[in-house]
Structures are given as C-alpha cells and as structure tokens.
Amino acid sequence: MTRILHISDLHIMPEGQLFHGTIDTATALQDMLSGLARLLPAIGPVERLVISGDLTETGCDGAYDHLRAIMATAPLPWRAIPGNHDNRETMRAFAAQEGWMPDKGPINWREDLDDVTTLGLDTLVEGAAHGEVSDQTLEWLAATLRDLAGRPLLVFMHHPPFATGISAMDAIGLTPNPRLEAVLHDHDGPVQIACGHVHRMITGQFAGRQVTIAPGTSHAVGLNLQTQTGVHFVPGHCGAVLHDVGHSCQTLHISSDDLR
Numbered sequence: 527m528t529r530i531l532h533i534s535d536l537h538i539m540p541e542g543q544l545f546h547g548t549i550d551t552a553t554a555l556q557d558m559l560s561g562l563a564r565l566l567p568a569i570g571p572v573e574r575l576v577i578s579g580d581l582t583e584t585g586c587d588g589a590y591d592h593l594r595a596i597m598a599t600a601p602l603p604w605r606a607i608p609g610n611h612d613n614r615e616t617m618r619a620f621a622a623q624e625g626w627m628p629d630k631g632p633i634n635w636r637e638d639l640d641d642v643t644t645l646g647l648d649t650l651v652e653g654a655a656h657g658e659v660s661d662q663t664l665e666w667l668a669a670t671l672r673d674l675a676g677r678p679l680l681v682f683m684h685h686p687p688f689a690t691g692i693s694a695m696d697a698i699g700l701t702p703n704p705r706l707e708a709v710l711h712d713h714d715g716p717v718q719i720a721c722g723h724v725h726r727m728i729t730g731q732f733a734g735r736q737v738t739i740a741p742g743t744s745h746a747v748g749l750n751l752q753t754q755t756g757v758h759f760v761p762g763h764c765g766a767v768l769h770d771v772g773h774s775c776q777t778l779h780i781s782s783d784d785l786r
C-alpha cells in the first residue's frame with residue numbers, strides 16, 4: 527500500500543492580510559503542517575502531500591510568495607493542482623523549482639509510485655469560479671490511462687465531479703463531461719478520485735468510482751442544503767485526508783483534534 531496525504535483549499539493571502547478580513551489562513555496552514563509532522567510517526571511512511579487547489583485566495587505573486595515561505599516547513603515532498611482561486615501562470619512560477627510543474631499549458635501531472643499512479647488534473651477556468659476539464663486535459667488523461675492499463679490510480683481534481691447538495695457550491699461546480707466519465711469508467715484498474723472546492727469532507731460517486739472531497743485547512747463552506755443565497759464561510763472544520771491506496775483503498779479523515 528502507498529500512503530498519500532491530501533490537504534485542500536489553503537486560500538493563502540499576501541503576508542499581513544486576512545481572508546475576508548477575519549480568517550488567518552496562513553497560521554491555519556502552519557498549524558496543519560506542524561500537526562501533520564507530529565502525527566507522521568503514528569501513521570508510518572507517507573509518500574507525498576498533495577494539495578487539491580485554491581492554494582491562494584488572490585492568485586497574485588504576493589500570496590504565492592507567502593505560501594512558498596510556509597511550504598518550506600512541509601514535512602513531506604508535495605505536489606499541487608490549481609483551484610478556481612489560483613492563477614495558472616503565477617502558480618507555475620511559484621512551483622517551477624519543484625520538479626513536477628509542466629512548463630506550459632494545463633497543470634496536469636502524473637507520478638508513478640510503488641502501488642499507485644497519482645494524477646493531477648487541471649479544472650481551472652481562469653476568471654471563473656466553476657470548473658471544466660478542457661479538451662486538451664481530457665486528451666492528456668485518455669492517453670495517460672492508455673499507458674497505465676490496469677494500474678491503480680488516485681486522481682486529484684479541484685472541482686468535484688458530482689453535485690454535493692450544497693447548492694451554492696454546486697452552482698460553481700464542474701461542468702458535466704460525459705467523455706471524462708467514460709474515460710475514468712473504462713480504466714482497467716482501481717480508481718479513486720480526490721477533490722477540494724467545497725471545504726468539507728464529503729464522499730460520492732462518479733463514473734462508478736469513489737470520490738472524496740477533503741476539508742479545507744482553515745475554514746468551511748456553510749452547511750446549507752436548502753437555499754442558494756451565495757457561499758458563506760465558517761472558520762474551523764479543518765482537516766486532512768490520508769489515502770491508503772493500492773489494489774484496495776482506504777480513506778481516513780484526519781481531524782483538527784488529531785493535529786493538536
């Protein structure tokens with residue numbers, strides 16, 4: 527089995543600024559990373575930390591500079607995909623030295639680990655809050671899966687491919703894509719899908735595959751299944767996810783209580 531830690535929706539601001547003027551996302555991420563470092567001996571070997579988008583709130587250089595300083599304390603090698611709050615070219619420059627960032631086009635990547643291949647899929651539509659899997663990304667995914675026949679996969683994408691019931695977030699969800707569904711359905715091996723965007727631990731199904739949405743690192747989207755009055759945020763409810771993957775898969779929620 528191969529273990530991957532998954533965090534999401536960091537929403538880092540330029541240094542000295544708070545998210546929506548009230549939430550200190552930088553301290554929350556620092557606490558998350560130090561909590562994970564303390565917890566690692568109790569987990570055992572973990573191969574990677576993957577961030578499933580919304581690394582920053584503003585997408586500007588100052589926010590990525592602030593994030594770079596915080597990620598220098600990460601207890602594991604890490605990878606990331608963009609979320610709707612990220613800027614593709616600024617994020618590309620931010621992570622250019624990490625060794626996995628494509629030098630142009632969508633931020634899609636593949637990493638072959640012992641028991642699983644992890645894939646990052648770029649669903650960012652710049653200037654928009656909803657997500658899409660572009661034709662270019664879909665062609666990359668289809669070609670990659672042809673090359674990976676039978677391999678267990680852990681696929682990261684910011685926008686979840688199913689409706690969560692939180693209507694304000696579903697309104698800015700992933701544009702339905704039957705070709706994406708067919709490609710993931712037809713893969714001849716286990717597939718787990720891991721997402722962010724909703725800032726809550728939610729599980730669902732897509733293409734006959736298990737999907738897990740990770741909580742955020744500092745705040746959640748309000749739990750309102752009844753009205754579409756816009757997104758509102760509540761501090762806390764933060765956590766991480768441990769994907770224990772191979773030919774069988776377990777998904778463990780790590781709560782803020784585990785990280786104290």
Ligand SMILES: [Fe+2]
Pocket residue numbers: 535537580609723724725
């Ligand atoms: Fe987010």
